[in-house]
Amino acid sequence: MHNNSYKRLRSNSYSVPCELCSIGSLCIPMIQDCTLGNLLNQKKALAKNEIAVKAGDPFNKLYVIHSGCLKSYVITNNGTQQITGFYLPGDILGYEAICENKYHNYIEALTHTLVCEVKYDRLIAFGNESASIREHNIRLMSNEILNQQRLIMIFAQKNAEERLATFVYSMYRRYAQRGHTSLNIKLAMSRADIANHLGLTIETVSRIFTRLQQAEILMVKGKYILIKNLSELIKAAGESE
Amino acid sequence: MHNNSYKRLRSNSYSVPCELCSIGSLCIPMIQDCTLGNLLNQKKALAKNEIAVKAGDPFNKLYVIHSGCLKSYVITNNGTQQITGFYLPGDILGYEAICENKYHNYIEALTHTLVCEVKYDRLIAFGNESASIREHNIRLMSNEILNQQRLIMIFAQKNAEERLATFVYSMYRRYAQRGHTSLNIKLAMSRADIANHLGLTIETVSRIFTRLQQAEILMVKGKYILIKNLSELIKAAGESE
DNA sequence: CGGCATATTGAAGACCTTCAACACAAGTGG
DNA sequence: CCACTTGTGTTGAAGGTCTTCAATATGCCG
Structure with a gap:
């Protein structure tokens, strides 16, 4: 089962090797010096159209995409869906949930997708021991802010x-x-x-x-x-x- | 704590008392147990239309608004201005600059404005000593992401x-x-x-x-x-x- | 193959922009 | 103080872009 899922992973769709993942040295499995087998076991598979997170769910983990594609969206007051982003391998979802300790977006798989779940309290715990991990994490959040600004530009001007x-x-x-x-x-x-x-x-x-x-x-x-x-x-x- | 500048500050325009500022316990002057007089001395005054930061400038500090109003904007490829946000007392500017160590936005005062400059390396240094300061800072950045999502909603649907x-x-x-x-x-x-x-x-x-x-x-x-x-x-x- | 979701194309209409004229307020100099 | 200028805001008419509604085409999966 492990072998099969790995092969399928590499042949089917784009995926980043863990060393190129944007979470980089923040990757908890990497930090723990896991073997490749262990790494894969930490990944969670999402079927197409499967919803990993609902808006309002209590926040406890970030999601890093290993392969596949996700979308995030909110449901507006008039009941329509608004897609806030598409996410590719290496991208991280869930940062918007930290400030109020709950997710504001739905997260849904567009294809069969493998995600790494990063428990937030463990991330904080690792951060408590390493300044470089802390700074890396802040830089990732800053990057997310920058990406959203680009989307705002698209809307306002184009x-x-x-x-x-x-x-x-x-x-x-x-x-x-x-x-x-x-x-x-x-x-x-x-x-x-x-x-x-x-x-x-x-x-x-x-x-x-x-x-x-x-x-x-x-x-x-x-x-x-x-x-x-x-x-x-x-x-x-x-x-x- | 009963000097003239304080009175003028409160009477001229909206301002938050430092205890209500969204930076809260992150406020470096507060952390240092400064007196109110010292606090005010740490503020920088910006005249109307004065540009505090230009896009491309090297990043070294965040700006917290004490009173007045700022706008942030970028200059697009075709040379036009696009305003990315208006900022009121208590708001924080500059988070988008962390990831690439340079500002991506211009910051300009819309009225006479007082800002607190927060040196980023000092913020990091304080963070190194206090987990609660670190978490507060992350929560503020997460909040910024959430605010931008609201703006995206306005554009996409309204x-x-x-x-x-x-x-x-x-x-x-x-x-x-x-x-x-x-x-x-x-x-x-x-x-x-x-x-x-x-x-x-x-x-x-x-x-x-x-x-x-x-x-x-x-x-x-x-x-x-x-x-x-x-x-x-x-x-x-x-x-x- | 058949059924259903997804995608394309056309015509009419709504919404916002563009262009232009005008109103109004603030600031300057005579 | 007024005349003038300049910047800012308002209003009208024409036009363009995108949407809406409707019909048709394509693709997918049982």
Whole structure:
């Protein structure tokens, strides 16, 4: 069982080796000098559409993605879902829950996903013994604040085409940062999820995908995206100059 | 503790007493058991439109607002300004600068403002000696993440009227949290700043202010806002039910 | 294959922006 | 004190972008 799940993990989808995970030296299994076998045993598998956390749940752990893809969302007053982020291997979820000791977001798997659960009290305990771990953790939170600012920028300044181009480009870059530099991207999320996250409708997303395809910038086939002209994509995203 | 500067501080504009400041026990002057006189001497005055920090500056301190109002903004690739936040007494700026050791935002005073400068290395040093200070600091950063998520919600789901109503209501609440529960609000920022921050144009902001006035929800006179019907304002903001 | 969810495309309409003119307040210099 | 300037805010009309509604197409999984 252990062997099988590991093989499947590496062949199916993107995953970061633990050494490249953004949590880095904070990784509790790493700190404990576990073997690879032990590491995998600490991971939790989430099936597609499985909800790991509900808004309002008491906070006790952060989630680090090893492989797969998650989305976080809140349910607004009028009962609609608003997706606050998509998360790739190495990303960390749950920081927003610390201040009031409860989660404010739902966390749901978009594909079969492996996550490392990091118990917060153990993280604090490790932090109590190492200043570098503490500082690393603070830097990760600061980075999360920075990432959210980028999303705010998308909303405040960009039109639909710029938003979608920015989204595709950011996916490209995020995979590249994880060592998967490829112009071929497989989106884990539906058009509805993309539209929701970008504050658009699915129709608009669909129309703009075809427009970018006609402009020879992308080739779109369902969830598979091929970036045919990266510099034009960056221009379309409004990120150049 | 009974000098002139203290009196002037309290009479001029909203300010939090240091005990209510959101930095709370993290406040370095407080930690050092300074007298109130010493406290005031540690504050730095910013004139209206004075820029305290430029994007790209090396990071070394956080800014806590004692009185007045600041805005933070970035300059986008096409050279336009995008306001990322307005900050009131007790708020803390600069967390986004930790991860890459440089500020990503400009920080500019909207009015005459007093800020407490918190040297980051001293904060770390104090943290090294006290677990409760460390945890408090992490909680503050988590809160910042939560605040940004609220802004993302505004953009992704709300139309112009809901955005502006949300903005006014949030100002009301933020002042109320600081002990100034009043239906009279004086905005420190211009229509242009409000519009920019909400992703709208000044014309739209102006039109919606008159619309909310005709609906007997607000009374608007330049920078002075009177909330005539709070529950309707909340409804207009899309925050009810 | 059939059924259902997801995605694409078209036409009409709503909302916000753009452009332009005007109103108003604050500050300056004669 | 007024005339002038400048910055800021308000209002109107036209136009563009995105949404809504509706129909059709594609893909997926039993």
